[in-house]
Amino acid sequence: MRHIGIFTLALIIFACNPENTDQPQKMQSQSDDLLVRNTYTNEQFYEVPKRNIPTDLPAKPKNIILMIGDGMGIAQTYAGYTANKNNLHLFQFPYSGFIRTESIDKYITDSAAGATAFSTGKKSYNGAIGVTPDSVAQETILETAEKNDLATGLVATCRITHATPAAFVAHQSSRNMYQAIAKDFLNTDVDVFIGGGYNDFAKRDDGTNLIDQLEQNGYLVLDAPDAIESANGDKIAGLLYPEHPPKMAEGRGEMLRKASAKALEVLSKNENGFFLMIEGSQIDWGGHDNSTEYITREMLDFDQTVGDILDFALQDGETLVIVTADHETGGFTLTGGDPEKGYVEGSFTTGYHTAVAVPVYAFGPGAENFKGFYDNTGIYHKMMEAFGF
Ligand code: MG
Numbered sequence: 001m002r003h004i005g006i007f008t009l010a011l012i013i014f015a016c017n018p019e020n021t022d023q024p025q026k027m028q029s030q031s032d033d034l035l036v037r038n039t040y041t042n043e044q045f046y047e048v049p050k051r052n053i054p055t056d057l058p059a060k061p062k063n064i065i066l067m068i069g070d071g072m073g074i075a076q077t078y079a080g081y082t083a084n085k086n087n088l089h090l091f092q093f094p095y096s097g098f099i100r101t102e103s104i105d106k107y108i109t110d111s112a113a114g115a116t117a118f119s120t121g122k123k124s125y126n127g128a129i130g131v132t133p134d135s136v137a138q139e140t141i142l143e144t145a146e147k148n149d150l151a152t153g154l155v156a157t158c159r160i161t162h163a164t165p166a167a168f169v170a171h172q173s174s175r176n177m178y179q180a181i182a183k184d185f186l187n188t189d190v191d192v193f194i195g196g197g198y199n200d201f202a203k204r205d206d207g208t209n210l211i212d213q214l215e216q217n218g219y220l221v222l223d224a225p226d227a228i229e230s231a232n233g234d235k236i237a238g239l240l241y242p243e244h245p246p247k248m249a250e251g252r253g254e255m256l257r258k259a260s261a262k263a264l265e266v267l268s269k270n271e272n273g274f275f276l277m278i279e280g281s282q283i284d285w286g287g288h289d290n291s292t293e294y295i296t297r298e299m300l301d302f303d304q305t306v307g308d309i310l311d312f313a314l315q316d317g318e319t320l321v322i323v324t325a326d327h328e329t330g331g332f333t334l335t336g337g338d339p340e341k342g343y344v345e346g347s348f349t350t351g352y353h354t355a356v357a358v359p360v361y362a363f364g365p366g367a368e369n370f371k372g373f374y375d376n377t378g379i380y381h382k383m384m385e386a387f388g389f
């Protein structure tokens with residue numbers, strides 16, 4: 001042993017570690033123990049057509065579509081871009097910026113406070129659903145749009161009572177109050193909402209059947225994903241799954257695209273315009289799972305929906321589209337990739353959200369106001385200004 005020496009021993013240990021074969025030696029830190037790394041190779045590539053993106057649009061939009069990729073940081077978008085052979089609809093948006101995401105009392109926000117900042121323009125605490133820090137209901141942009149005779153809608157790939165969509169229609173002190181949140185849907189006149197969460201309306205501790213009440217209020221209630229395409233109603237409550245919709249890897253298919261198309265079909269009938277929020281809910285869950293595959297597949301599903309929305313807005317000419325995130329999840333980054341093979345290697349530094357600023361992309365009348373660096377509450381204020389409220 002004495003003859004081997006410390007240096008030789010270190011060399012042997014270094015050479016025997018498979019992580020060190022073709023990589024520079026890592027700086028040792030405590031976070032190395034937490035580092036998770038895994039890969040995904042995409043096999044379902046899609047075309048992203050070259051689009052002519054006009055910028056000589058009217059100053060004021062008639063419609064606003066806010067698209068939220070939950071937990072979608074730069075690395076999540078870039079994983080999708082790489083996995084689809086360097087193609088992403090999202091990257092055709094002419095204006096981009098960044099937003100700060102922290103909540104009123106936490107450096108790292110959750111989705112409830114994040115969505116409440118977008119929906120009300122007010123910072124609140126983690127867990128808050130459409131309420132101020134002292135738990136007082138705050139009018140949301142969706143409710144203001146309703147008051148101004150616009151049509152409104154919510155589409156998500158989670159239960160519709162989950163934090164992000166909930167914060168646009170409900171007012172509850174905690175995101176966990178799913179049944180109370182479901183009841184709040186009956187207090188607004190939202191025209192379309194599509195996601196999961198049937199049980200929050202149908203199997204309730206208070207014994208009430210909110211499905212019956214929805215029907216009495218004029219909603220066509222859908223309880224299965226294959227009902228979306230043929231659905232024909234002026235008001236639609238799409239509660240397509242008992243709880244959350246499945247992940248892409250477990251067969252969700254084109255639910256988000258079809259639900260978004262249906263929402264556009266219904267909302268476009270209102271000649272005053274509409275406000276629609278569409279969420280790619282599970283990009284976040286891929287981050288919590290520290291799964292490169294989960295993130296990438298959800299990102300690509302969201303991006304294909306972004307492409308559909310961009311085409312709608314291009315044809316319509318009066319629709320402002322904003323795509324952003326409530327926060328980043330997973331401390332995700334890319335430590336390898338090959339766009340030609342649709343291959344991405346992701347690494348993670350946490351199982352929760354992170355504090356870093358997240359991107360904003362915008363197209364349409366007033367889109368130029370969304371560039372730069374600002375607070376997440378700015379999304380609300382810029383949308384309100386665009387609507388002229
Ligand atoms: Mg969410």
Ligand code: ZN
Pocket residue numbers: 071111284285288329353
């Ligand atoms: Zn999350």
